[in-house]
Amino acid sequence: MRDAVAMASGSRDATTGAGFTRRRLVGGAALGIAAAAVPLDSAAARAERGAEAARRQQSSTGQADVVVVGAGLAGLTAARVVAGAGKSVLVVEAQSRVGGRVLNQPIGSGRVVDGGAAFVGPTQDRILALARQLGVGTYKTYNVGKNVYYRNGNRQTYSGLVPPDPTGAADAARALVSLDQMAAQVPVDTPWSAPRAGDWDGQTLQTWADSNLTTESGRFLLSVAMEPLLGTGLAELSLLFTLWYAACAGNETTPGNFERLFNTGGGAQDSHFRGGAALIPERMAAQLGRRVILGAPVRSIVQTGRLVRVESDQISLTARRVIVAVPPVLAHQIEYEPQLPPAREQLTQRLPMGVLVKISAVYEKPFWREQGLTGQAVSDTGPGRTTFDTSPPDGSVGVLLAFVGADDARAWQGRPEGDLYQAVLRSFARYFGDQALSPIGSAIMPWPLDPWARGSPTAFTPPAALTRYGTALIEPVGKIHWAGSETATYWRGYMDGAVRSGERAAKEVLAKI
Numbered sequence: 001m002r003d004a005v006a007m008a009s010g011s012r013d014a015t016t017g018a019g020f021t022r023r024r025l026v027g028g029a030a031l032g033i034a035a036a037a038v039p040l041d042s043a044a045a046r047a048e049r050g051a052e053a054a055r056r057q058q059s060s061t062g063q064a065d066v067v068v069v070g071a072g073l074a075g076l077t078a079a080r081v082v083a084g085a086g087k088s089v090l091v092v093e094a095q096s097r098v099g100g101r102v103l104n105q106p107i108g109s110g111r112v113v114d115g116g117a118a119f120v121g122p123t124q125d126r127i128l129a130l131a132r133q134l135g136v137g138t139y140k141t142y143n144v145g146k147n148v149y150y151r152n153g154n155r156q157t158y159s160g161l162v163p164p165d166p167t168g169a170a171d172a173a174r175a176l177v178s179l180d181q182m183a184a185q186v187p188v189d190t191p192w193s194a195p196r197a198g199d200w201d202g203q204t205l206q207t208w209a210d211s212n213l214t215t216e217s218g219r220f221l222l223s224v225a226m227e228p229l230l231g232t233g234l235a236e237l238s239l240l241f242t243l244w245y246a247a248c249a250g251n252e253t254t255p256g257n258f259e260r261l262f263n264t265g266g267g268a269q270d271s272h273f274r275g276g277a278a279l280i281p282e283r284m285a286a287q288l289g290r291r292v293i294l295g296a297p298v299r300s301i302v303q304t305g306r307l308v309r310v311e312s313d314q315i316s317l318t319a320r321r322v323i324v325a326v327p328p329v330l331a332h333q334i335e336y337e338p339q340l341p342p343a344r345e346q347l348t349q350r351l352p353m354g355v356l357v358k359i360s361a362v363y364e365k366p367f368w369r370e371q372g373l374t375g376q377a378v379s380d381t382g383p384g385r386t387t388f389d390t391s392p393p394d395g396s397v398g399v400l401l402a403f404v405g406a407d408d409a410r411a412w413q414g415r416p417e418g419d420l421y422q423a424v425l426r427s428f429a430r431y432f433g434d435q436a437l438s439p440i441g442s443a444i445m446p447w448p449l450d451p452w453a454r455g456s457p458t459a460f461t462p463p464a465a466l467t468r469y470g471t472a473l474i475e476p477v478g479k480i481h482w483a484g485s486e487t488a489t490y491w492r493g494y495m496d497g498a499v500r501s502g503e504r505a506a507k508e509v510l511a512k513i
Contacts, residue, residue, distance in 0.1 A: 061316045066089045066319055066321050100455060101447070102277045104278035138273055162221065174208070178260070181422075191244035232354050232406050269388065301335075324482055332349070359442070371433070383404045385427075487499045
């Protein structure tokens with residue numbers, strides 16, 4: 001999933017080499033320096049505010065029954081439902097593209113890789129149904145052969161979910177059973193009402209692991225499994241939030257669990273969308289046509305009597321209801337009048353984004369398959385600790401994907417653009433051999449540097465946030481309603497959750513207008 005208004009691309013063509021785009025690094029750094037250098041009450045700041053006011057006065061205006069902020073999966077789904085009910089709707093999007101945290105990156109010869117959300121699996125019913133309606137098919141993630149486990153300088157191959165660590169495998173397996181038993185007690189719509197919510201929300205996943213796993217290797221296996229899911233380490237996660245995240249990995253008839261989150265075949269990483277996941281928002285936007293307004297970051301939302309005014313850089317809109325369908329960290333940057341309730345403000349201050357970079361290397365063929373390997377690896381040595389085979393369905397080229405998350409991603413921020421890519425190639429070589437050092441192309445998406453994402457794949461809560469402020473997550477504020485994958489009750493943080501949240505928010509506003 002996932003924008004005050006969605007996210008910007010950072011694709012790299014297969015013929016241009018690898019690394020963070022130089023424009024992104026320079027632009028992001030310049031933004032940060034400018035913000036630090038100019039006090040809020042300086043003459044320059046006042047002049048900028050005056051210029052901004054003048055620009056808004058010159059902008060065009062529009063009116064609709066509903067205005068949706070954000071053209072990611074959640075916002076476009078909401079708009080599609082509202083339009084289907086015969087009501088007028090406009091979508092305002094900060095970027096020059098739709099999709100939010102769903103992004104196709106070109107790798108040459110008309111092929112793409114998913115730079116953002118990519119995988120889909122069983123019980124993700126709403127995104128799969130939407131894809132079928134839009135004519136977007138799926139194909140299975142390559143999962144034939146054995147996985148690689150690299151630990152303490154030793155490389156092993158294995159089958160199944162838990163790597164064959166001689167001291168930690170059994171410990172990690174027992175921990176997953178315990179975590180699943182606790183997750184089964186967490187209501188997906190009101191996690192703060194779980195029987196032990198206060199206790200679980202009062203500690204991190206790390207403190208629970210320290211108390212309940214008996215081996216360092218067991219704690220490592222839990223950590224390396226969680227990092228690519230949330231882009232953060234165990235010490236930052238509320239235990240209650242983690243249990244809720246697993247409880248959400250299902251549907252109305254199938255309870256969620258950790259195994260479904262971690263698994264490839266039959267799990268959350270089961271399949272990909274043909275042509276890339278971004279085809280789904282692109283086709284929704286095509287159906288909505290001129291209702292979607294791009295390049296219009298929303299700056300303020302003002303509730304006045306029976307109407308709501310949405311002010312963006314490009315257009316001023318009035319509506320009967322507004323759906324804000326952006327990540328909480330971006331929704332928090334919008335100015336609201338009247339001010340949002342304290343619980344909502346406090347909640348959004350406690351919903352940081354994960355830190356995750358996706359790096360893909362393209363090869364003439366998926367050579368690891370000839371070795372009887374799936375392309376999936378788990379490692380204690382960064383920066384590419386978790387990998388997948390994300391080659392196109394015909395295997396015409398090979399693509400290895402590495403997730404670089406949490407501390408690894410933070411450690412590489414600010415370093416030369418090619419260094420991280422070369423380090424990831426060395427990670428691939430440790431797992432799959434020296435052929436991995438000679439790719440023919442690449443794609444990198446550094447989500448933490450994206451001004452319309454601020455991180456990936458989703459927001460999470462530290463301890464004490466859910467039980468104190470969780471009720472404000474989806475509670476409407478006057479005529480403002482909230483959507484986005486972070487507000488979903490099933491598959492929170494995934495494309496399916498984004499679609500579900502858009503459908504739910506659309507039903508809310510339709511009931512009011």
